[in-house]
Amino acid sequence: xxxxxxxxxxxxxxxxxxxxxxxxxxxxxxxxxxxxxxxxxxxxxxxxxxxxxxxxxxxxxxxxxxxxxxxxxxxxxxxxxxxxxxxxxxxxxxxxxxxxxxxxxxxxxxxxxxxxxxxxxxxxxxxxxxxxxxxxxxxxxxxxxxxxxxxxxxxxxxxxxxxxxxxxxxxxxxxxxxxxxxxxxxxxxxxxxxxxxxxxxxxxxxxxxxxxxxxxxxxxxxxxxxxxxxxxxxxxxxxxxxxxxxxxxxxxxxxxxxxxxxxxxxxxxxxxxxxxxxxxxxxxxxxxxxxxxxxxxxxxxxxxxxxxxxxxxxxxxxxxxxxxxxxxxxxxxxxxxxxxxxxxxxxxxxx
Amino acid sequence: xxxxxxxxxxxxxxxxxxxxxxxxxxxxxxxxxxxxxxxxxxxxxxxxxxxxxxxxxxxxxxxxxxxxxxxxxxxxxxxxxxxxxxxxxxxxxxxxxxxxxxxxxxxxxxxxxxxxxxxxxxxxxxxxxxxxxxxxxxxxxxxxxxxxxxxxxxxxxxxxxxxxxxxxxxxxxxxxxxxxxxxxxxxxxxxxxxxxxxxxxxxxxxxxxxxxxxxxxxxxxxxxxxxxxxxxxxxxxxxxxxxxxxxxxxxxxxxxxxxxxxxxxxxxxxxxxxxxxxxxxxxxxxxxxxxxxxxxxxxxxxxxxxxxxxxxxxxxxxxxxxxxxxxxxxxxxxxxxxxxxxxxxxxxxxx
Numbered sequence: 001x002x003x004x005x006x007x008x009x010x011x012x013x014x015x016x017x018x019x020x021x022x023x024x025x026x027x028x029x030x031x032x033x034x035x036x037x038x039x040x041x042x043x044x045x046x047x048x049x050x051x052x053x054x055x056x057x058x059x060x061x062x063x064x065x066x067x068x069x070x071x072x073x074x075x076x077x078x079x080x081x082x083x084x085x086x087x088x089x090x091x092x093x094x095x096x097x098x099x100x101x102x103x104x105x106x107x108x109x110x111x112x113x114x115x116x117x118x119x120x121x122x123x124x125x126x127x128x129x130x131x132x133x134x135x136x137x138x139x140x141x142x143x144x145x146x147x148x149x150x151x152x153x154x155x156x157x158x159x160x161x162x163x164x165x166x167x168x169x170x171x172x173x174x175x176x177x178x179x180x181x182x183x184x185x186x187x188x189x190x191x192x193x194x195x196x197x198x199x200x201x202x203x204x205x206x207x208x209x210x211x212x213x214x215x216x217x218x219x220x221x222x223x224x225x226x227x228x229x230x231x232x233x234x235x236x237x238x239x240x241x242x243x244x245x246x247x248x249x250x251x252x253x254x255x256x257x258x259x260x261x262x263x264x265x266x267x268x269x270x271x272x273x274x275x276x277x278x279x280x281x282x283x284x285x286x287x288x289x290x291x292x293x294x295x296x297x298x299x300x301x302x303x304x305x306x307x308x309x310x311x312x313x314x315x316x317x318x319x320x321x322x323x324x325x326x327x328x329x330x331x332x333x334x335x336x337x338x339x340x341x342x343x344x345x346x347x348x349x350x351x
Numbered sequence: 352x353x354x355x356x357x358x359x360x361x362x363x364x365x366x367x368x369x370x371x372x373x374x375x376x377x378x379x380x381x382x383x384x385x386x387x388x389x390x391x392x393x394x395x396x397x398x399x400x401x402x403x404x405x406x407x408x409x410x411x412x413x414x415x416x417x418x419x420x421x422x423x424x425x426x427x428x429x430x431x432x433x434x435x436x437x438x439x440x441x442x443x444x445x446x447x448x449x450x451x452x453x454x455x456x457x458x459x460x461x462x463x464x465x466x467x468x469x470x471x472x473x474x475x476x477x478x479x480x481x482x483x484x485x486x487x488x489x490x491x492x493x494x495x496x497x498x499x500x501x502x503x504x505x506x507x508x509x510x511x512x513x514x515x516x517x518x519x520x521x522x523x524x525x526x527x528x529x530x531x532x533x534x535x536x537x538x539x540x541x542x543x544x545x546x547x548x549x550x551x552x553x554x555x556x557x558x559x560x561x562x563x564x565x566x567x568x569x570x571x572x573x574x575x576x577x578x579x580x581x582x583x584x585x586x587x588x589x590x591x592x593x594x595x596x597x598x599x600x601x602x603x604x605x606x607x608x609x610x611x612x613x614x615x616x617x618x619x620x621x622x623x624x625x626x627x628x629x630x631x632x633x634x635x636x637x638x639x640x641x642x643x644x645x646x647x648x649x650x651x652x653x654x655x656x657x658x659x660x661x662x663x664x665x666x667x668x669x670x671x672x673x674x675x676x677x678x679x680x681x682x683x684x685x686x687x688x689x690x691x692x693x694x695x696x697x698x699x700x701x702x
Binding site for chain 2: 008010011012013015016017018019041042043104105106107108109113116118120121123131192193194195196197198201203269270287288289290291295328329331332334335
């Protein structure tokens with residue numbers, strides 16, 4: 001049974017509740033904290049983009065194409081589709097020798113509503129570059145270069161890239177292999193679904209996702225090239241946290257503040273994964289109802305607050321994300337979103 | 352324990368689940384269906400706007416101000432903030448002799464994203480008239496006229512209206528009395544919170560909310576003036592269903608199709624209430640996680656499909672709302688939102 005991890009209060013009453021499960025694991029697979037069912041496969045969605053980006057660096061694509069911190073961070077992102085994200089994705093594709101026409105992620109208006117309104121005010125329409133996954137997909141295209149040949153080799157990369165979202169395409173095989181080798185979970189026995197951006201998503205238990213991120217954070221248990229790739233991706237995101245999310249986004253704000261001490265990444269349907277390298281721990285969260293912004297995010301904030309050594313100001317900074325005041329359209333305080341005492345207790349005991 | 356009422360599927364696996372409770376009750380208070388806890392007070396939020404609009408008609412405000420079907424429907428609405436909604440709210444205020452400056456609901460961009468983008472493209476900014484509650488608030492202002500005096504009586508209505516959202520204001524006392532007398536629940540012992548639009552919201556058990564809507568649908572158990580008011584509001588919404596929601600909204604689409612046979616109304620945080628006059632039943636739903644669009648809505652669609660006598664085409668129409676195909680940004684089918692077999696079974700047994 002998954003416990004209540006987050007409560008939404010209105011006045012003096014609990015109005016709504018979010019159930020979920022949480023695994024905190026070290027790189028040897030030892031369980032530090034387990035709440036709820038951590039052995040049922042769940043679709044990690046975008047929470048594993050950093051693991052899916054490992055082949056981009058482990059192959060020589062990142063080196064050969066001179067990918068920058070911004071570009072590597074964007075490959076791990078679910079970004080807001082703001083101008084810097086769009087420009088950076090475009091730059092990655094240009095380095096590979098193609099344009100946005102090869103992207104197979106689909107098109108949606110930017111996640112950031114104020115940016116969507118600004119675009120509308122300018123008479124602009126979204127393109128696949130605004131898709132929150134465009135950086136990940138641009139990264140896949142760069143992996144294709146490493147597998148197939150560089151732009152000056154005379155091959156028609158566009159032909160080779162075509163269909164790169166399909167599970168059996170060589171690019172996606174590399175990506176699945178990275179997911180398998182980092183999490184230690186056999187994907188051939190995993191449930192498979194199609195993600196919002198059309199690539200496969202595999203059902204993986206929280207236990208294995210947390211293990212994957214403990215390894216991602218420490219390098220322990222990864223082959224040497226993968227460990228180096230993990231380190232480079234973590235450093236890139238710490239240096240360019242805006243790229244991984246954008247304006248007002250939890251992942252961006254938290255990593256801007258805490259730097260390399262935490263790598264965290266949201267995924268659709270109430271998913272969150274993180275690495276806490278200092279503690280040697282990986283974290284994986286799944287909210288049963290699929291709620292991200294006000295449930296999974298609050299659990300992640302509470303985990304970071306409890307498990308990471310923070311000074312008083314940093315702890316207060318995190319508290320603003322784990323205990324959130326709700327205001328109405330008139331700016332009047334009407335309630336709060338809070339981690340449950342049960343969650344805080346479980347984290348305190350093991351901290 | 353609240354059971355799982357809705358499942359979100361991805362591929363062949365359940366990705367997320369929504370727990371909730373459901374009460375279906377007749378006007379005598381006899382329970383037809385109860386799933387989960389129906390005796391715990393829940394904040395009904397906007398799901399009871401129709402009950403809160405009873406004083407608008409039971410007083411002589413609606414008659415004296417010659418309120419139209421559009422205007423009465425808008426008083427029961429959580430609308431999209433589209434042009435017809437804004438125009439209609441403005442017209443109600445003009446009849447009362449005031450303008451939008453008296454509205455205390457606050458301002459937000461329209462619920463309908465495409466309309467928000469259109470406004471942004473025209474360089475417009477939202478006003479309180481775009482607030483989804485502006486029609487309800489315009490109705491409150493009209494009630495103030497009935498309590499205080501009409502625009503030609505020489506009083507300064509703006510002074511009297513001021514603070515109408517406060518629990519102790521004469522207008523809000525009328526509104527609370529209507530909620531109390533229709534649901535039969537003593538609000539003095541209810542938890543009280545502040546709603547998104549700043550009026551009080553009282554914790555009322557689903558059992559009493561469903562009872563209130565059974566009475567709203569049949570008139571049974573209401574005083575004569577209230578029963579007439581309920582009938583007029585139901586007829587107005589059936590004639591002007593666009594006003595109660597707007598483009599692509601469940602309440603609008605369902606009532607456009609089924610007319611006076613159903614009155615249904617969404618509320619924030621996973622609330623839904625409905626009257627099925629033909630069956631003499633009231634319905635109240637609360638999703639534990641507060642999810643509206645993909646959880647409460649699917650439960651309501653399943654209830655209507657199961658409990659209302661429908662022809663084959665109508666049943667198919669409702670099925671599109673109770674069993675929803677999920678597509679990704681490329682239009683590829685990736686999953687479904689579905690009422691659980693447990694919910695369908697409970698409804699079939701009692702249908």
